[in-house]
Amino acid sequence: MGRWARCREEVEGGISQPRKYTLDLDLLKETGMTGCKPVDTPTEYNVKLSNVNNGVPVSKERYQRLVRKLIYLSHTRPNISYVVSVVSQLMQAPYEEHMTAVERNLQYLKGTPGKGLLFRKSNKRGIEAYLDSDWARSAVDRKSMSGYCTFFCGNLVTWRSKKQGVIARSSAEAEYRAMCLGICEEI
Structure with missing residues (x-):
């Protein structure tokens, strides 16, 4: 087998x-x-x-x-x-x-004991990425959280959730920082 x-x-x-x-x-x-x-x-x-x-x-x-x-x-x-x-x-x-x-x-x-990563053969080709941020999420230091996940051929291959290094002044700034993190991963 x-x-x-x-x-x-x-x-x-x-x-x-x-x-x-x-x-x-x-x-x-x-x-x-x-x-x-x-x-x-x-x-x-x-x-x-x-x-x-x-x-x-x-x-x-x-x-x-x-x-x-x-x-x-x-x-x-x-x-x-x-x-x-x-x-x-x-x-x-x-x-x-x-x-x-x-x-x-x-x-x-x-x-949800059976949940987890499962890789399947797929006709879907290419890379897809999804990202998001949560502005001023941390109650301790007011830093935002960024997160992204990357799919290759329809299968999840990378993901990350990370506190941003600086305090964002707006939700738009937090989103741009999250996009930068996600794009760097894609490159």
């Missing part, structure tokens, strides 16, 4: 790396969330997390361990990469609201 046929069989049969890692390798077991209720999105709408908080601190080691596992999983699950980038910025002083965001992400993963 060829490599691609074996890969297709594993994905269609439900034995994919993201699924196995999410369900079998202590990601949900470690948090005691194997019986949790799945959710439809990896984060709540319009939630802004900051490192300035008067909330209850949580175990730094446990938080960092969970976020490291999510970082590893985000290599095959680009749909969680934005949330993971946000919670990874808060690893030095995590609070309850930060852990709640991580747990929400785990609930999302429980509901």
Whole structure:
């Protein structure tokens, strides 16, 4: 059996790396969330997390361990990469609201264990890129977030979510900076 046929069989049969890692390798077991209720999105709408908080601190080691596992999983699950980038910025002083965001992400993963990257043969030719920015998203330093994804022959090949280096004065400036980042990737 060829490599691609074996890969297709594993994905269609439900034995994919993201699924196995999410369900079998202590990601949900470690948090005691194997019986949790799945959710439809990896984060709540319009939630802004900051490192300035008067909330209850949580175990730094446990938080960092969970976020490291999510970082590893985000290599095959680009749909969680934005949330993971946000919670990874808060690893030095995590609070309850930060852990709640991580747990929400785990609930999302429980509901979507078979999701991940799948490369298919396509008649579609060429490169497509999509990009966006979120003006002044960070509550800490007011910097904007840029993100892009690139498709080659209809398959997702690169993606990135990154905080912009400077504070944009307008949403238009944030969009231009995002376009620059995306175009540099295309070139």
